[in-house]
Amino acid sequence: MTSTLGYAILAVLARRPRSGYDLAAAMNRPMGYFWTAGHSQIHPELQRLVAAGLASFEQVPGPGPQGKKIYSPTAEGLAALRRWVVEPPQSRPERDEMVLKTYASWVADPAELVRLFREELAAHERRLSAYEKERDALPEVPAHGSQAFGSYAALWCGISYERHRIAWCRWMIGQLGVDR
Amino acid sequence: MTSTLGYAILAVLARRPRSGYDLAAAMNRPMGYFWTAGHSQIHPELQRLVAAGLASFEQVPGPGPQGKKIYSPTAEGLAALRRWVVEPPQSRPERDEMVLKTYASWVADPAELVRLFREELAAHERRLSAYEKERDALPEVPAHGSQAFGSYAALWCGISYERHRIAWCRWMIGQLGVDR
DNA sequence: CGCCCCATGTAATCGGTTACATGATTGA
DNA sequence: TCAATCATGTAACCGATTACATGGGGCG
The missing domain is CATH 1.10.10.10 (Winged helix-like DNA-binding domain superfamily/Winged helix DNA-binding domain)
Structure with a gap:
């Protein structure tokens, strides 16, 4: 439409x-x-x-x-x-520059890569704090059908995403630091 | 450049x-x-x-x-x-249609929403399997500096992402099913 | 002979960003 | 009176998608 x-x-x-x-x-x-x-x-x-x-x-x-x-x-x-x-979303192609850099990371200097992922880690930790603060301003379990439910569910996704990203950054930093 | x-x-x-x-x-x-x-x-x-x-x-x-x-x-x-x-990525704005739908989900029919998230869950489970299959074809811990390391690290991120998304879909389905 | 895969290109269109342009209200 | 904020719009540009266009090689 x-x-x-x-x-x-x-x-x-x-x-x-x-x-x-x-x-x-x-x-x-x-x-x-x-x-x-x-x-x-x-x-x-x-x-x-x-x-x-x-x-x-x-x-x-x-x-x-x-x-x-x-x-x-x-x-x-x-x-x-x-x-x-409730319609299925139209799949738009993913474009994640950080993963693209990771795919090509084997050509780069490990020390510089660690710096890059430390910066990325800090940015995701800041965002996680901001999301958690916003979530804590909402009722514990907003009733479905209320606007707060939409906000809460979107924030739940954002918080989960930042945690996934943080875990990935930490794993990368660990991998790059190990054998040198 | x-x-x-x-x-x-x-x-x-x-x-x-x-x-x-x-x-x-x-x-x-x-x-x-x-x-x-x-x-x-x-x-x-x-x-x-x-x-x-x-x-x-x-x-x-x-x-x-x-x-x-x-x-x-x-x-x-x-x-x-x-x-x-190793340059910091240029931040491109996020556009996630599924989260947008979630933000507006309070206006929609819960039963239809459950169907939508079940479909989404199944799609992410399929992708997770595909990623895990590809990862298992690579050496356990590819040496940094090898092409396989880039592939492995990108797959690690993809697998972690799909798991996050699966957890979110399951949480949504649980929330929508509870009180009806 | 026809179909599919390999192979390279251009053109039209679309969604999104950046820049340009204007002007009223509010408060220091 | 000056600056910041509120307020609405258009134009130029850029990256990406879809459609158009051409043609060789291999195989049934």
Whole structure:
């Protein structure tokens, strides 16, 4: 019906109507952990959603040349989101630069590789702390059907991912340090 | 010096010189697990690498209108690859459609969600088996500095990732099944 | 003879990023 | 009055995907 970006926008608007500006801010953080979009992508997509009858807006006074527009999903937009959520995801090809470097790591200097993976390890540890802090601000086991459940489940995935990545970095550092 | 695609190509050619066709095949499997490129992307990039002095080719007879071209990295190309491997990766924004669906899952039907995550779980279990099979074909602990080390370390990451994803799917299925 | 695999290329299109452009409100 | 923040948009560019285009070699 619409692009994945369109559904990402509907997913945010379904939680609370807001302006394109606030939408861009939400897609920076916290949603930016798993989906990002700049305002130059969001504004045209909002126009398309309105044209397709999936979203509507209310013009209210405020800053900016023409005031601001508060967007909401229409009933049709909400129904489309509900359908899209349970559809199988379209597989997009993986592109992981760190794994690519690892694949070619046999040509590189081990000491430099250890430095690289130590930096990577520290970055993932920082992200893990940030995720855990956000999770601890949510109810222990949010009821399914509540917005908090969506946030909690996404954070669970992020925390698990960072732990996997941390374990990998530690293993690499151990391997590279062993025989030298 | 060149694009990430260029380094991906150099990483494959550093293991063994080959034609653009074989390069495309390698980037489909097994390398396609973490980096992909079609032949329509590879051929122009090879021309750029040659123009930049990072790769060279030898024309040999074979099928195709003008025979085939076997590409190799030049000494300069290998040096560039060695430098690139230990540089910090340029952070590309995450885009995970499954997590996006999860974030919006509070609007959807729980029974349909369970079906979705069961399908996802099965797909990750299949991939895990494939990775483990490939890993078992490699030496137990490949010596660092050998090509097998790069393959082994990339597979270690893939296996760890699939396990993380499997744990997440199982947790989601458990959560959605509990209270109904 | 026809089909599949090998082999190399270009063109059109699409999603996303960066840069350009404008202007109102708020508060120091 | 000046700067930061709020606010909305367009244009240029870039990487990647899909489609178009050509043709040789091997095999049934």
